[in-house]
Amino acid sequence: MQLTKAEEQIMQILWTIEEGTVQDILKEFTDSNKPARTTIATVLSILEGKDFVTHYSEGRTNIYKTTVSKEEYSKKQLFGFVKNYFNGSFSSMVSFFAKETNLSIEELDKLIDDTRKALEEEK
Numbered sequence: 001m002q003l004t005k006a007e008e009q010i011m012q013i014l015w016t017i018e019e020g021t022v023q024d025i026l027k028e029f030t031d032s033n034k035p036a037r038t039t040i041a042t043v044l045s046i047l048e049g050k051d052f053v054t055h056y057s058e059g060r061t062n063i064y065k066t067t068v069s070k071e072e073y074s075k076k077q078l079f080g081f082v083k084n085y086f087n088g089s090f091s092s093m094v095s096f097f098a099k100e101t102n103l104s105i106e107e108l109d110k111l112i113d114d115t116r117k118a119l120e121e122e123k
Helices: 005-017 022-029 036-051 070-086 090-100 103-120
Strands: 053-058 061-066
Touching: 005 022, 005 036, 005 061, 005 070, 022 036, 022 061, 022 070, 036 053
Parallel strands: none
Antiparallel strands: 053 061
16 A cells, blocks of 8 residues: 555654654654644544554553554565566566666675575575
């Protein structure tokens, strides 16, 4: 599921602080881009509806935490990106980025070695 920029911003904060109130989340924004308290509450409500966030109450205060890890979300986003822009081919994506970023042969060799090691560890 795709998140809006505002939803993703709040998720990034919650992934960092692990759990918090609307006020805790508000503190994490810089003064130049600080949204209104009500905006954060609305976005949190939307995120709950999408099953990305849950909350529990302490008195009259709601404390929010994520139900989707950053790794899970990143993985889904990456797979969607590869599917949409590289016809599902990770090798096409790696080749594209290798060309676009002018990776050296040494960097490519390291990438291959790291990938081999990761795959061997999974066995």
